[in-house]
Amino acid sequence: MQRLRMIGAALATVTLLGAVSACGSDDKASTGKTVVIDITVKDGKITPTGDRVKVGAGQPVDLVVTADRAGSLHMHSDPEQEFAYDEGTKTFPITIDRPGVIEVESHDPPQIIVQLEVR
Known part of the structure; x- marks a missing residue:
């Protein structure tokens, strides 16, 4: 049991190099630390454009949308989710x-913004 605690503590101390912005990173998924995915909506374009980000099952993820107009994101999860945002x-x-x-x-515009690879 003590070994499991040590492994858990080691995993908890793993840090991501900076805030993860959906850049198709091949970094191993970490559990515990929040993954931040920056999404920009500007002049009718959205970035990122389909990047894959690895996250751990149960790991917190923040989708941070900075937009010059109102819109929404749609997430193909079970159940599906929709996130409406305003300018800002x-x-x-x-x-x-x-x-x-x-x-x-x-x-x-119709596009895949990011793919969350949950492990």
């Missing part, structure tokens, strides 16, 4: 408990 910056905290690939997309 808004943070949507999420957690995904089941492994798989979850797409976060926009319908206007």
Whole structure:
């Protein structure tokens, strides 16, 4: 049991190098530390554009949207979720408990913004 605590403590001390911004990183998924995915909506374009980000099952994720107009994000999870935002910056905290690939997309313009690879 003590070994499991040591492993858990070691995992808890793992830090991501800076705030993860959806950049298709191949970094190993970490549990515990919040993954921050910066999403920018500007001049009719959205970034990132389909990057894959690895996260641990149950790991907190913040979708931080900075937009020059109102809109919404759609997440293909079970159940599906939609996040409406206004002009400005808004943070949507999420957690995904089941492994798989979850797409976060926009319908206007139609595009996949980020793929969360949950392990």
